[in-house]
Amino acid sequence: MPDVIEAASSGRAKCRACQQKIAKGELRFGAKVPNPFGDGEATHYYHLICAADRRPESFRETLAATELEVPDRTELERVSQLGIDHRRLPRAARAERASSGRAQCRHCKEPIGKGDLRIALEYIEDGMASGGGFIHLGCAQEYFGTTELRGRLERTSPKLEAADFEELAKVLT
Ligand SMILES: [Zn+2]
Ligand SMILES: [Zn+2]
Structure with missing residues (x-):
């Protein structure tokens, strides 16, 4: 499954980067990761800006592919590019x-x-x-x-x- 940008269906998920909750309805980044407890995949959620900080490559690809109206798209692109240019x-x-x-x-x-x-x-x-x-x-x-x-x-x-x-x-x- 590819990673996704989607509106949060509840306000329960915490961002993996900043550990704060992601508000219901807010756009979030869902990274598909191998499930450590068995088969299949789990999803790790991030605020969009936090995904640009911490998962720049996959976030950048997902952002380019999404048809959703993403607020602050230019800034998100800039921040993810910074993380691609500076690999650490x-x-x-x-x-x-x-x-x-x-x-x-x-x-x-x-x-x-x-x-x-x-x-x-x-x-x-x-x-x-x-x-x-x-x-x-x-x-x-x-x-x-x-x-x-x-x-x-x-x-x-x-x-x-x-x-x-x-x-x-x-x-x-
Ligand atoms: Zn966050
Ligand atoms: Zn030092």
């Missing part, structure tokens, strides 16, 4: 304060100080997300090849506070 970008899962000083940055291999803002990485393979470690905020440009991460991190990091977002804004665009 879809791994940026969220920003958070380091809970300990033990994690090592995946880019520069130096430790990430306790309480520092860091970017958590997540790989999606066969539809399943797995933790991929962390990088320093300051290593974003070299690791991702772009600093255009603010929008996606703000969407997926509801626990951060205004001061944290100000700190992100100093480094990221």
Whole structure:
């Protein structure tokens, strides 16, 4: 089954990227993934913008094929293209304060100080997300090849506070 863009038939499904509910009637992206518990497929749902962030290639194809009237189509195309051009970008899962000083940055291999803002990485393979470690905020440009991460991190990091977002804004665009 191909992936789909469709109106949400209920308001119960949570977005796999930002973990927030997708409103009933809102357009959503449904990614078909192998069912881990047996035969057939399961569907993972995303807000459209979150799918552009995290599943850029399949989302881009599905967007090009849909006959639905999609709001903000140009922006969705731009964001998914960014993730196609910068292949590590879809791994940026969220920003958070380091809970300990033990994690090592995946880019520069130096430790990430306790309480520092860091970017958590997540790989999606066969539809399943797995933790991929962390990088320093300051290593974003070299690791991702772009600093255009603010929008996606703000969407997926509801626990951060205004001061944290100000700190992100100093480094990221
Ligand atoms: Zn979302
Ligand atoms: Zn680093």
